[in-house]
Amino acid sequence: MEQFRNIGIIGRLDSVTVVETLRKLHAYLIDRNYQVILEENTSTMLPGHGLQVASSKLLGEICDLVIVVGGDGSMLGAARNLAKSKVPILGVNRGRLGFLTDIRPDELEDRLTEVLNGKYIEESRFLLDANVRRNGQSLGFGTALNDVVLHPGRSTRMIGFDLYIEGEFVYSQRSDGLIVSTPTGSTAYALSAGGPIMHPKLDAIVLVPMYPHTLSSRPIVVDGSSEIKIVVGAVGSNFPHVGCDGQTDISCAPGDTIYITRRPFKVRLIHPTSHNFYAACREKLGWASEIAAS
Structure with missing residues (x-):
């Protein structure tokens, strides 16, 4: 010791x-x-x-x-x-x-x-790193111990976005957003949105949809080393925000891409x-x- x-x-x-x-x-x-x-x-x-x-x-x-x-x-x-x-x-x-x-x-x-x-x-x-990019250029960066959250900000409109995990297309969704949570954050905001509780020793990330406009959308648990990419819909979307632990906020626009990866430290x-x-x-x-x- x-x-x-x-x-x-x-x-x-x-x-x-x-x-x-x-x-x-x-x-x-x-x-x-x-x-x-x-x-x-x-x-x-x-x-x-x-x-x-x-x-x-x-x-x-x-x-x-x-x-x-x-x-x-x-x-x-x-x-x-x-x-x-x-x-x-x-x-x-x-x-x-x-x-x-x-x-x-x-x-x-x-x-x-x-x-x-x-x-x-x-x-x-x-921890998780979040990088928001527009036309190949970095727009904003944040780090989270609990969660990275795509949310509508002050707007009440749904967000349209495409989700990719390790480069593979997962789904297109319209919802109030998406919570990308570590095991530490699984007992926080993700839990309130219906996500599973994960033991802190797990090397995993959970993705929890927020009020999805579908009955079949469910949380997804993936490997902790996965690269998660979210592409904000170019048509019919508002200007959502990306929050890190509820303490850092980055404004996005239709067509922006959010990359979420595990931090090395x-x-x-x-x-x-x-x-x-x-x-x-x-x-x-x-x-x-x-x-x-x-």
């Missing part, structure tokens, strides 16, 4: 509860003589902290561990910035579901002590030893914990 000495902290902005946890985390680490580096925006929430400050990307170069305090959205942003540096990331949940930020604030010190003593579970999650996530994917599903999704006695 790695020895963590230089620890970066990223917090969700504009949250009183996050500030409370940041103060507790700061005191815990300083009392134990760890070198603490605050992400530059996070530092504004702790006036007078007296700590080193760095950009989120620089944290990956100078830290042995980065702790994210917030919700899954905060973790998604940190993951995209830190994946290339291969620094492990630990999440403290100050959001709602918390599939990625799985340490509760009330157990912060106990769980953090375990992790810093080398008792933790590590896993890798892959994976995110390293750290979990307490008590972490269990199925237990998280039971808790977050309201699954029954046991069969009721007859």
Whole structure:
């Protein structure tokens, strides 16, 4: 197990509860003589902290561990910035579901002590790159840990598009769009649209249609290394958008092509030893914990 000495902290902005946890985390680490580096925006929430400050990307170069305090959205942003540096990331949940930020604030010190003593579970999650091209020229680029989504933006019109997987034509469809999700994102937006839950260890991508204008369209699961190409219909389509994790948005036009591929760098996530994917599903999704006695 790695020895963590230089620890970066990223917090969700504009949250009183996050500030409370940041103060507790700061005191815990300083009392134990760890070198603490605050992400530059996070530092504004702790006036007078007296700590080193760095950009989120620089944290990956100078830290042995980065702790994210917030919700899954905060973790998604940190993951995209830190994946290339291969620094492990630990999440403290100050959001709602918390599939990625799985340490509760009330157990912060106990769980953090375990992790810093080398008792933790590590896993890798892959990301997706999305490249929108027009007439052979790149129009926009984005990265996603959860999903890449073709959606109508503010329009209420359906989108016409053609789907290709590994260069092979799959179908033409008219719908509200398409969700291209990693296993990490299968418990997020894709789940709401009727997609399957995929175990995080799977090397697979799921494509989930959004309100397709047909009764026979279903989610498709493909190999994680597949190249996915979406061609926006040149006739009768509106001007859709491509979103990455709901945090990056690229405007498209009829005839544009979206290429989606697996990113070469994976995110390293750290979990307490008590972490269990199925237990998280039971808790977050309201699954029954046991069969009721007859």
